Amino acid sequence: PRPQQGVDADGPIHARQATIATAAGTVTLTAAAPARVIAQPIRAALFPLLSVIAALAAIFAVAAFVQWRWALRPVLALRDQVAAIRHGVREQVDEDQPDELRPLAAELNALAAEGAAALAAARGSAANLAHALKTPVATLALTLPPDGAAAAQLARIEGVIRHHLARARTAAIARRARTDLSATVADVAGAIGALHRHAAIAVDVPAGLIVAVDAHDLAEIVGNVMDNAARHAAGRVAVSAAAQDDAVLLTIADDGPGIAAERREQAMAPGIRLDEGPSGDGFGLAIVRELLTLCGGRMALGEAPGGGLSVAIALPHAAG
Template identity: 35%
Template sequence: MLRSLRVRLLLGAAIAIFLALAAAWVAMTVLFERHVEHRIEADLIRDGLQLAAALSVAPDGTPVLEHEPGDSRFFDPASGLYWQVSTPQGVLNSRSLWDQHLPEPKNVTSLEWQNRILAGPFNQQVLLVERFIRPVRANTDVLIQLAHEQRSLHEAREEFGEELALFLAILWLILSAAAWAQVELGLRPLRHVRNEVETLKRNPRERMTAVHATEIEPLTRAINELADAREKDLSRARRRAADLAHGLKTPLAALAAQSRRAREAGAREAADGLDQAISAATSAIEGELARSRAAAIRAAPSGNTTIAQPLIESLVGVVEKTEFGARLVFEVNVAEDLRLPVAGEDLLEIAGALIENAARYARRRVRVTGQAIAGGALVVEDDGPGIESEKVAEVLMRGGRLDEAGSGHGLGLAIANDLVDATRGALTLLRSELGGLKVTVAWPATDLSASR
């Protein structure tokens, strides 16, 4: 799965977004807590200023308040909100403190309010603000302290964190979906490249278009250059192989003539040896020429179709005049309007190889059938010895001698298989109802065949 570029990008984006949102959750939770603390501190300082405004000192040095802050929590015992004013001679505190006291001051001045978090009354963690104030016409400083319990702050932070986590989880899903869309859009040019490579595989003469994203243009240019070099190398190799094969035909014909003279002169063993060598060399040449023809078919543009019946009839007429075809009955069941997705010369070679092969090994009957399924199919059957099922792979081996497969069929099937493969078809071998071999060639549906 990790070999998929799409999965890698999506997984990386999902993890990166998750980590970013997790960091945002931590930071926003901390910021929320600090914001609430600052708000509480500001409220406590406001109440402290109200206390300072109403504060005076009695002649005996005890603090006196004209009125208390109006927050109702100051009047409920252990409510979590407390105030206390004190001098060395006396202490006043809110009803909420009941019989408790706020902690002793620490590093407190009269210049500004100080704040700290510590253990407070009723075993509560509190935020404490404190400051020394000297009222008008007083000779002593008064300590003003106000405290707010921290438990409600922690609860608010937890509730905020839960709601924020839910929101960020939904946001993660939305951003992951956006990342998926971005990855799909980013990989779409590669899908076009893949489709063009498939076209290039079907037709080596095709080339990839240059209209691609800037980042992909070097890749398409390199593929086109590689295809050009490959086509040139294959073309040179095919020409050399074809030239060599054609060049050997004349010496082989001369050797055949020498074999006939040797046989007429009574040297039958030498003639038989020459005939076997000539036959092997001829088969190799025919196979090489067939492969050259198959390579040329692959390189040619596809899309041609051929009406099958007249071509099949003409082939049967030719084979009937041969020595091995004259003794057979040929049955042709091909519709007049059947079109096969193959060029005429290619169908001539494929059907010719199959019909000739069937005629060579049939006992009395050969049947040729055309079928309008998918892109079209051609079936050639005979009542000969057939081929054992375990020998089929060996029979269709490229470059093999099929008469060595054990059932008598010759080189024609291997040549036909190469040509069928070059025309994007598939060749299968089965047992025929006639008792011999059934060869089926089927082509996939194409735009042209589908429109008929």
């Protein structure tokens, strides 16, 4: 049969035509129908076929998602445990993992143990040094007039030694540090304000900001930065704090001369003083950066609005 196409008043027509030789002569047979009649069974078959394909695609998508989520559950749990170690809630991850993740868990635990050992060694070294200096400093204090400037500086040195000895004793206690930032800032601001009466210290620290920093370390961090700001301020020091996603941001800004951008990193180096005044020893910001590194915080120097130095201190949130 030969296919034929045509059009009538109702639309396209599809036909087949065949020529047959008979005893009576050649006979031509033609069969025709509207194209829509021929296409209707095809359309009727396509709808259930497409429905089945769509249903299978949905089933496969759900199965793939469930399998993906199920396969990633150990990885997500491992991630949460590593975050808990970083926040001090736990000391190691579970090593009862699938075969593919068990070596990774063991390496993470080894890394956490090495970090804890390094921190303990650093604190132990500081404690040993402080203990070794305690007796000579006490002996030297007996030879100085009790009301002189040298005696005052020696008393300050003795206080630092006592602080580090206390830190070494409390470091052995396995607990999570939790310190109220607003209370510490208020105490330090009162002391610094009494020492530098020319600088008005404005404090805007909301209550309830609990940071994962030892109380003595936090007081030393805030005290060094605030004392530095008050010494260089023309008349005002602004202290503010706000909670962020992963930290509490404490900002201490003064209206003094500030520090040029190219010299800010140098200002945080140990023993470096950028001013020529009689006060200060050049170790304040270096000590702050060292303490922040130990507790998982960070510090950045910038320019305060209207001039002066702005010190932004990010402190880790306390767990819970």
